[in-house]
Amino acid sequence: MNRFIFPIQHYFFPHHSNNYKAKSLHLSSLLFYVALLLLVQFTVKTFRKDYPEILGYAKDVNINRILTLVNQKRQEAGLSPLALSPLLTTSATNKGNDMFGNNYWAHISPSGKTPWEFIRETGYDYDYAGENLAKSFDSSDQVVDAWMNSPTHRTNLLKPEYTEMGLAVINGKLLGEETTLVVQEFGTRTLSDTVAQITPEAIVPTQAVAVVLPPNSFSATTINTVPKVVVYTPLKSISILTAEFLLVVLFLDGIYMWKFKPHRLSSRTLAHIIFIGALIGAMGATGIGAIL
Amino acid sequence: MKVHKHTPDYLILLLVVLISLVFFIANISNPMRQYEIIISLSFLYIAWGIFHHARNHDLHLKVVVEYVVIAVIGILLLRGAIFH
Numbered sequence: 001m002n003r004f005i006f007p008i009q010h011y012f013f014p015h016h017s018n019n020y021k022a023k024s025l026h027l028s029s030l031l032f033y034v035a036l037l038l039l040v041q042f043t044v045k046t047f048r049k050d051y052p053e054i055l056g057y058a059k060d061v062n063i064n065r066i067l068t069l070v071n072q073k074r075q076e077a078g079l080s081p082l083a084l085s086p087l088l089t090t091s092a093t094n095k096g097n098d099m100f101g102n103n104y105w106a107h108i109s110p111s112g113k114t115p116w117e118f119i120r121e122t123g124y125d126y127d128y129a130g131e132n133l134a135k136s137f138d139s140s141d142q143v144v145d146a147w148m149n150s151p152t153h154r155t156n157l158l159k160p161e162y163t164e165m166g167l168a169v170i171n172g173k174l175l176g177e178e179t180t181l182v183v184q185e186f187g188t189r190t191l192s193d194t195v196a197q198i199t200p201e202a203i204v205p206t207q208a209v210a211v212v213l214p215p216n217s218f219s220a221t222t223i224n225t226v227p228k229v230v231v232y233t234p235l236k237s238i239s240i241l242t243a244e245f246l247l248v249v250l251f252l253d254g255i256y257m258w259k260f261k262p263h264r265l266s267s268r269t270l271a272h273i274i275f276i277g278a279l280i281g282a283m284g285a286t287g288i289g290a291i292l
Numbered sequence: 293m294k295v296h297k298h299t300p301d302y303l304i305l306l307l308v309v310l311i312s313l314v315f316f317i318a319n320i321s322n323p324m325r326q327y328e329i330i331i332s333l334s335f336l337y338i339a340w341g342i343f344h345h346a347r348n349h350d351l352h353l354k355v356v357v358e359y360v361v362i363a364v365i366g367i368l369l370l371r372g373a374i375f376h
Contacts, residue, residue, distance in 0.1 A: 037368040176324035239372035267358040290321030
């Protein structure tokens with residue numbers, strides 16, 4: 001029996017065998033954790049590049065689903081559905097690429113370029129226009145739910161004046177994070193522009209995409225931006241588990257210190273508990289989808 | 293009522309941690325900034341440890357190294373969580 005109890009006492013509880021400090025909190029153990037974390041993070045990131053299908057899970061953010069959901073919400077609110085505009089989609093794609101290229105998360109680029117300029121550049125003349133942004137969500141449903149839960153984004157989604165929408169879903173590294181960015185541009189063409197566009201060729205796709213867009217009806221640029229699989233790694237889970245393990249051992253050590261008050265030259269257990277506890281709290285605010 | 297001699301130091305640490313957490317959550321859409329906040333918190337944590345033990349006349353190299361290693365673990369843990 002002692003054969004099983006002794007290692008547990010030695011590694012996880014203050015005991016005479018470990019100089020009254022759990023072996024798992026000794027400096028040598030802490031250095032071992034540093035080395036292990038570095039190794040795991042390096043291995044996972046290297047492995048992820050070469051074998052993306054092994055480590056991680058697929059994300060499901062796509063244009064068709066977002067378009068369907070947005071139009072469902074509009075129809076529930078008694079509004080007409082939005083058509084997917086190729087020009088607004090090009091504008092959304094350009095905006096997304098500009099965000100990745102210049103590494104920013106904002107409606108206005110660092111050089112001062114507004115969403116309206118991106119829209120006008122494609123030749124889309126509008127009476128009304130708007131923009132919604134989203135990043136780091138796992139599914140199209142989460143994106144639309146987040147927009148619907150935000151009063152300003154909801155106003156855009158349910159604005160009666162809008163008749164068309166452009167969508168781009170782009171993968172890339174933004175502000176140091178591998179992410180999936182969703183850019184949504186809204187618009188209502190000016191009357192003269194609409195008249196100019198009314199040709200049989202222009203009407204057909206508008207009617208066809210009113211509810212669900214056929215997958216192959218995008219321009220080549222748009223098709224390339226739709227992600228098939230985005231891979232996420234287990235690094236966050238490893239971080240949480242390691243922090244929780246440390247917190248538990250620190251608590252056991254803290255209880256012992258509080259009860260027996262042994263004299264030992266060491267850092268403060270309570271301080272470590274506060275620090276590691278805060279880190280666990282902070283981890284809850286990482287990797288969460290954001291809208292703008 | 294007797295106030296423990298370490299209480300003011302721990303209150304300072306709690307304040308630093310809480311302010312950092314508020315900034316961290318406020319930057320939820322900016323992972324790079326979140327990482328910078330955690331690095332700053334880790335440095336402040338080491339500084340707190342040195343300050344606290346110096347005040348208690350038990351500052352020793354081994355103690356400083358422990359704070360440094362815990363701070364490094366903290367940075368690595370958050371790096372894993374932020375840039376998963």
